Amino acid sequence: NAGVMQNPRHLVRRRGQEARLRCSPMKGHSHVYWYRQLPEEGLKFMVYLQKENIIDESGMPKERFSAEFPKEGPSILRIQQVVRGDSAAYFCASSRGGSSEQYFGPGTRLTVT
């Protein structure tokens, strides 16, 4: 049973470009969470999604950031018009419906130049 998959593992974007981060949850998991981590800091919650629904996006910046988890395919975290301050590691976690234990992917490290 494969774990949570994230790709790409490393992503470099110039200021103003778009970044798309993908997350495939563990088999049987229908809940996905996105977190952001700056160096030497803890993870900060961004958004919680179930299939085709955003449950909580209270941690998402109001502009430029969006997330989706379609019926088919991976969850996507999209950052438009990236700025240097978006450089961070972005982690995805998944869980079974109703379970609290979240399993994390290896993360995508975004660097904005």
Place this chain on the structure above:
Amino acid sequence: GESVGLHLPTLSVQEGDNSIINCAYSNSASDYFIWYKQESGKGPQFIIDIRSNMDKRQGQRVTVLLNKTVKHLSLQIAATQPGDSAVYFCAENLNAGNNRKLIWGLGTSLAVNP
């Protein structure tokens, strides 16, 4: 060795010693707590969890203690090994209806000296 919450983010211990990592959580309504281990360049890895109706839970070489009175959580690692070197995070799970997002502490870096 013992760390004191967020004020001492680095803990250095000798191999074979016991380690104690402390964490102060923020919300009295949190009902579930988890310790994660994160090695450099990797995602967090679940270590052990505890629900708010318990005050102690033991795993393999690890014990979590929960003191709800002072909103304090600790992770004890017995016979610390070099492979235990990592950053350790506590996370609280605020059960707001169906929303189970995790709120993370700053983390403590554990260095094990051979």
